Amino acid sequence: MAKITVYMTGSVAVYKAVEVVRSLQKLNHEVRVVMSDSAQQFVGTATLASLLHTPVLTDIWQNVQAGQVPHIEWADWTELAVVVPASANVIAKMANGLADDTVSTTLLATAAPKLVVPAMNSHMWENPATQRNLQQLQADGVTVLEPATGLLAEGYTGKGRMPEPAVIVEAITTMLTPAKQETIVITAGGTREAIDPVRFIGNRSTGKMGMALANAALKAGYRVHLIVGQVEVAVPKSPHLIVERVETTRDMLTAVERAFTTATGLIMAAAVADYAPAEVATQKLKKQGDAGLTIQLQQNPDILATMGANKRADQWVVGFAAETNDLDTYATRKLMTKQADLIIGNDVTQVGAGFGTDTNIVTLYQNGQAPVRLAPATKAEVAAQIIQFIQQRF
Incomplete structure (x- = not known):
């Protein structure tokens, strides 16, 4: 003591x-x-x-x-x-x-x-x-x-x-708590893609699950490199924590690629924007009478797939699948196509799950294994179970 x-x-x-x-x-x-x-x-x-x-x-x-x-x-x-x-x-x-x-x-x-x-x-x-x-x-x-x-x-x-x-x-x-030598990279929050200097494309992520995972990893003794988009909750404080803030999906990819080179694992808890405007207006867009507005979107890079394809044999990658239907089908497909080692799936239409809640209901998907369904619990409790599962699995 x-x-x-x-x-x-x-x-x-x-x-x-x-x-x-x-x-x-x-x-x-x-x-x-x-x-x-x-x-x-x-x-x-x-x-x-x-x-x-x-x-x-x-x-x-x-x-x-x-x-x-x-x-x-x-x-x-x-x-x-x-x-x-x-x-x-x-x-x-x-x-x-x-x-x-x-x-x-x-x-x-x-x-x-x-x-x-x-x-x-x-x-x-x-x-x-x-x-x-x-x-x-x-x-x-x-x-x-x-x-x-x-x-x-x-x-x-x-x-x-x-x-x-x-x-x-x-x-x-x-x-x-003595820090382990291993570092885990964790992403949290949502990314934003600018339409003009005032408006952006975003999502409903608050960062609660990502912060809970960072806290749980720190309590387990890991060093954590936390890459944060837009969040509505406090960022943890710890001498074993590095915090890096980003805005766009491409910014997050650059930060993750750099941090992952010296890390053991990656948990992609961030809700990244899949698309971004092909062109960003340099001035605020004005209304044009009753005419509508058309924005041409281009696909953003897939961070989870990029890291899954490029991870070393001694590294692991964990992703999230937030779905509104057919969770088992989409989560299993994501596990294969992203070359992830673990997918954490949740149906965001369920009461007690999804963006902004203090609780979550998740299922863990691995290659060749039956899905593991965790009981509904607070996000802090779910995060602790996920980190414990990762320790046992990897």
């Missing part, structure tokens, strides 16, 4: 951080706590000290007379630093290398991986300065767990609410 130092800073959400500490203890991690002066206005040190059976660090001058330098000793002891809740103030200090209190000084001395869990008012979260500081932290290799949208302490709804303790503990567990 790991040695984890939890840094609590000034936010009313600090009471939730106590539950995070308790959950980490139940997982047999060794936990220490550092608290800012502001954090102590919400939760007293006695609460944490009684849980930890060890003093809480609140002053860099503690034990100095005994010959100890506490902030350096704690920094060297730490295997993972978790800042929860992370106020806008401590985020700014970390981003700019300031060390003017116990929390910021100890963090600056810490070489271990860091997870920052912001919690603040939505206006503070959206402030350009805060966003610049977060970008700097990520550039410095710090993992940032995005806040949730919900009821804030001020009484209105907005983004900035601290994620629930279970979500935070799950993120910590993912960070502590």
Whole structure:
């Protein structure tokens, strides 16, 4: 188990951080706590000290007379630093290398991986300065767990609410999971094909299934190269994750071909546009009276078929078949024509399946094997079963 130092800073959400500490203890991690002066206005040190059976660090001058330098000793002891809740103030200090209190000084001395869990008012979260500081932290290799949208302490709804303790503990567990040497390329979301500078051809994909697969692969210890089109859900955060954003199907093909050269497998969960306008107007198209508009389309490259045909003997390719009828027929045909190793089929007309839902109903198709039908479940649960199936199969 790991040695984890939890840094609590000034936010009313600090009471939730106590539950995070308790959950980490139940997982047999060794936990220490550092608290800012502001954090102590919400939760007293006695609460944490009684849980930890060890003093809480609140002053860099503690034990100095005994010959100890506490902030350096704690920094060297730490295997993972978790800042929860992370106020806008401590985020700014970390981003700019300031060390003017116990929390910021100890963090600056810490070489271990860091997870920052912001919690603040939505206006503070959206402030350009805060966003610049977060970008700097990520550039410095710090993992940032995005806040949730919900009821804030001020009484209105907005983004900035601290994620629930279970979500935070799950993120910590993912960070502590040793990454396998294998990398999986996963595509998610929909691609867009421009008609003119304003309009495009797209689809209803939200990216939920692709993100669930990325999360499941990370939890299983894989490194993930996530290639993202248009999505309506948050992208995972992990030191074992590379995120690449694309717009068109051709952009996605280029990104997949490049990433797949050093990967073990590919999961094509993206809903790519099969066709694109043959010509893209350079200016917004105007109405021509009552006349209709005709757009000449050309077929896009088939990413799944391209990768299936070009994969090495030590690589595998998984595709999706979202159908409205005759699922078994079309999914089996796709398995053969795309030279895929596995096709995940779903009938998007079923209640509880398809675009935008939080649940899914899928069937797994392999060459020479009977279809494996998974029970209806959340997309996160389905993704975990798919990754487990891939581990066993490949």
